[in-house]
Amino acid sequence: MKTLSKSSLVLAAVLTAGASFAGSITVKGSDTLVILAQKWAETYMGKNSSVKIQVSGGGSGIGFAALQNQATDLCDASRKIKASEIEACIKAFNKRPTEYKVAVDGLSVYVSADNPIKEITVDQLAQIFTGKIKNWKEVGGNDAPITVYSRENSSGTYEFFKEHVLKGRDFTASAQTMPGTAAVLQAVAKDKSGIGYGGAAYGAGAKHVAVKRDDASPAIDPTEENVLAQKYPIWRYLYVYVNPALDKGEVAAYLNWIRSDEGQKIVKDVGYFPLPAQLREK
């Protein structure tokens, strides 16, 4: 029995190694990252015609599951890996997956273009999204009830917002959960009393509110300089995870390229923010 499982392990290792030597990389995971990952893959394949890269989405959770089952080489994630997922990886291949930060994403707060609100503090945001503040006049707007638009709880954006803005408290039950950032924008653009959040790269149709870290600090717009200088308070990293045993040859070269100046230029084209210089690969 033992020899059998050992030999099958060896076989699996040979097969996966064979796959990566043949110059084929599979990438799976977060839907937030899927467009960026495709752009990376296209450009990289254009330069190195010997490499084939297959990109698919599905969600960070799906990506981590595939990483555990060794059904994918790279796993895109819009959130950090969870302890239970690390555990599953260790059980599957005896090692922690290696984490690479690959891009920066700033989160904007949107309101309708008709809303007179211009700036808001992080604390007020938390109170609005947990349902403590229910009327715009409490934050200096019109006398109108607030409609809260949120994302599906499967989204990395949702989790990030919950942990970092709401400090782990629950979203109000009446928060409308929308299937994507574009849908949040669409809804907020049509709803005068609406408020929503999403990637800073999106934005047509609604107004981005400047955010203050607290009452005393200045209001900051979610522009690239402000996000990269870490002045703007709501931002996150996007990640790629890899099984350390596979992090060599083509896969390692690809990962390095993603985090080089050239790869990071594409990040900007897709609408996220490139990594700060000290995190890049030379």
Next chain:
Amino acid sequence: MSGRRAASTRPDLRFYMTRGQHHGKRSHGWMGIHRGHRARPLEWCAEKFIFLVSLSAILMVFLIFIFVAREAMPIFLGQMNSALVLPMIAPGDIDKLKPAELRAYLNLSEKQFAAMDKETLQSLLEVKAEAQNEIPEEFRNDPDAKLNTTEWRYMIQPRQWNGYDKPEYIWQPVGQIKKYNLVPLIVGSLKSTLIGLLFAVPLAVGAAIYVSQLARPRVREVVKPVIEMLSGIPSVVVGFFALLVMATVLQSLFGYQTRLNAFVAGIALSFAVIPLVFSIAEDALTSVPRSYTQAALALGASRWQTAWQIVLPAALPGVFAAVVLGFGRAIGETMIVLMVCSASVMSWSIFDSARSITTTIAAEMAEAVNGGPHYRILFMLGAVLFAVTFVANMIGDLVMHRLKQKLEGKR
């Protein structure tokens, strides 16, 4: 004319309408083959193939159910633990533990445990400890942090969670303290489904009566295909239309506060339900024997009276089947409800938002940790949905059978 032809080719309806009539009159040979003449080899093969396909359909239903039930079983058996703060063993204490204790703590199978070296076990312990150490201080001391929220009482009954003013039904499956109350989802599903049916059934059955009994042939030739064409619209398109256009129009008509709510979802759902109910009800009405209508008209009844008092009652089992299938379609519809409303608020008001079971499964499955409590609960919701539609279809079938017997004067 075309309607009548459609009726005879629609297998499910024929099953409902004629079941029981042929029993005993025709003998079935092996695998359903019994003919006066010998079947040609090709026909024989085709028949066998079709039989196998239908067998595989039954097998598929069975396999899907087994799969869903298997994934959901740990929840039913109460084997999951979703508590935030768990008893922790320091990674340095690895040598003090007995192997059996270590194996139980790490939740490993014998085989997995045997295959692991000490280093791997050590890193597993470290991961567990890290996860516990990462919990923010305020949550570590939260009175709810030690609760296993996958217990039935937390999934069914309201609870006053820390930070809430009163006991509430909360579905917040992602976060520090995970709240898995199913009641808002069940209510949400029922709310949008019932609104959809209330709206769709009178319209669809009315249209079916009109088209099959009252309309002139030329009108019928236009109206029937047009209504049936509705079912060809992908539900994601209906959802998008509802999200962008209907929500705005309905809000300006009724003036309610929440723009996207169960009412809009219900109306949008009825777009999906109307063609289905219409088509089956129309077939049922058309297949009422001509002689009924002719007899009623000959006795001096008007066409309306004939339609309402003779044809509709005679076709009632078929119309009822249409409604039951419409219910199944509405409660199982995902995309429309997902796009239009999805806040898991616990409220019976139709002008509040709602989150249906299907929406929840579709939206959350992708990110749920494989094999974790959230993942299992989503599968359990799937099983619940399966059971609900199954029971609804069973009851529908029973009622239909009774109605039929009553109509035929057998009881």
